[in-house]
Amino acid sequence: MSKTTQKVPCLPDVPDLADLPVERLEAMHDAAAAVLASERELAETGSSVVMEVLRGQGDFLTWERYPKGDQFDLENHSHYFYHAHAPEEMAEDENGHFHLFVRPAGVNRRMDPWRLPGATVPEEPGDRFVHIGAISVDSYGRLIRIFATNRWVTNETLYRSEDVIPLLERFRVETGEPSQVLNDWLTNLVILYRPQLEALLRQRDVTLQTWMSEYPDKDVLEDRTLQNTGEVFVNHAGQIAAIEAALGI
Numbered sequence: 001m002s003k004t005t006q007k008v009p010c011l012p013d014v015p016d017l018a019d020l021p022v023e024r025l026e027a028m029h030d031a032a033a034a035v036l037a038s039e040r041e042l043a044e045t046g047s048s049v050v051m052e053v054l055r056g057q058g059d060f061l062t063w064e065r066y067p068k069g070d071q072f073d074l075e076n077h078s079h080y081f082y083h084a085h086a087p088e089e090m091a092e093d094e095n096g097h098f099h100l101f102v103r104p105a106g107v108n109r110r111m112d113p114w115r116l117p118g119a120t121v122p123e124e125p126g127d128r129f130v131h132i133g134a135i136s137v138d139s140y141g142r143l144i145r146i147f148a149t150n151r152w153v154t155n156e157t158l159y160r161s162e163d164v165i166p167l168l169e170r171f172r173v174e175t176g177e178p179s180q181v182l183n184d185w186l187t188n189l190v191i192l193y194r195p196q197l198e199a200l201l202r203q204r205d206v207t208l209q210t211w212m213s214e215y216p217d218k219d220v221l222e223d224r225t226l227q228n229t230g231e232v233f234v235n236h237a238g239q240i241a242a243i244e245a246a247l248g249i
Contacts, residue, residue, distance in 0.1 A: 008147070009203055011232040014239060015195045017246040024194075025247050031191035032240050038185040039141075048141030049186075050095055052179035053082045060096075062086060067178045076172040077106025079129070080186060089227070090136065091144050097136040098186060099154060102167045104128050107159075114158045116208065118219040121157055128157035130164055132171060133197045135189060146193055147231035148200040150208070151221040158221065161201035168194055192239060196232045203230035 017025065042048055057066050065081040072079045084096035109125040122128050131154040136144040151158045171190045173183040190197065207229040211220045220226060 008228045009207060009230045011196070011199050011203060011230055013233055013235070014242045015199055017195060017242050020195070020246060022247070025243055028192050028194065029240075029243050029247065031188040032236065032243065034188040035185060035192055035236065038181050038188070041181050042141065042185075049182050050082075050137060050139060050141045052182040053098075055178065060084070071173065071175070071178060071183075072103070073173045073175050073183075074103075074105075076170065076174060077103040078171050078173050079103050080173065091231075091233075093138045094136045094144055095139040097134045097147075099134050100132050100171055100186070100190065101154070101156070102130045102132060102170050106167065106170045111159060111163050114160045114163075116158065116221060117212065118221045119151070119158055120155075120221075130159060130167055131156040132164060132168055132190070133200060135186070143189070143234060143236070145231050145233045146196050146200060148204040148229050150204075150223070150226045150229055152224070153227060161198075161205045164201050165198050168197055192236075193234060196234060200230045200232060 020028075042052070053066050054060055057068060060066070062084050065083045067081070070079060070081040079101040080098050082096055082098050084090065084094075090097070104126045107125070107128055107130055113119065113121045113128065115121060131149060134147050134149060136147065138144055168190060172187050174187075175183060207226075208220060211218070211223070211226055215223070
């Protein structure tokens with residue numbers, strides 16, 4: 001669990017994959033190979049995903065977003081940035097985390113925002129971006145956890161989890177900046193850990209509704225005491241073993 005006074009729901013590290021379609025499992029297996037290839041390439045050059053995103057960015061400062069100006073793939077309507085909080089707000093050994101988004105152009109304009117009490121919904125659909133999850137790493141760039149957040153954390157437009165889940169397929173960063181190998185790694189991580197991302201989005205909805213029931217006088221979506229709505233600690237070996245077991249290989 002992350003080091004914070006808030007008790008963050010912690011999900012199982014490897015969900016049951018038995019009911020997933022074979023095509024999805026095969027895509028996850030291919031993504032695992034791509035993730036490992038990216039990590040091997042970085043290791044062989046003495047680099048890491050942290051070094052790649054911070055290269056040429058100056059001092060690494062708490063709350064600053066990297067790369068400066070964030071990273072966008074306008075063709076694929078995808079966006080991310082990396083940053084760090086104060087140590088007590090992060091997981092043990094966490095250096096920082098990547099926040100991943102689908103931009104407004106990738107969101108169906110007919111999709112109805114989740115208008116919970118206190119929800120901020122931009123009038124123009126073209127201003128409504130979606131946070132699909134966050135990925136924590138240590139100082140060596142090794143994956144630690146995946147987590148979801150309350151609305152205020154990223155200022156996103158909130159949609160129900162079942163509307164956001166299909167957007168996971170849209171996240172893809174194919175630009176060469178700040179690093180193609182980093183972008184490949186992030187793109188394939190979303191495929192590899194999609195079951196966990198889906199579970200976290202569903203847990204986010206449950207957490208928000210639970211807090212609204214328990215604290216009816218609070219503006220829960222803007223409540224700074226509710227930052228992360230769920231987290232899952234993950235590792236490649238366990239995920240690959242579960243995929244291969246489900247595939248029977």
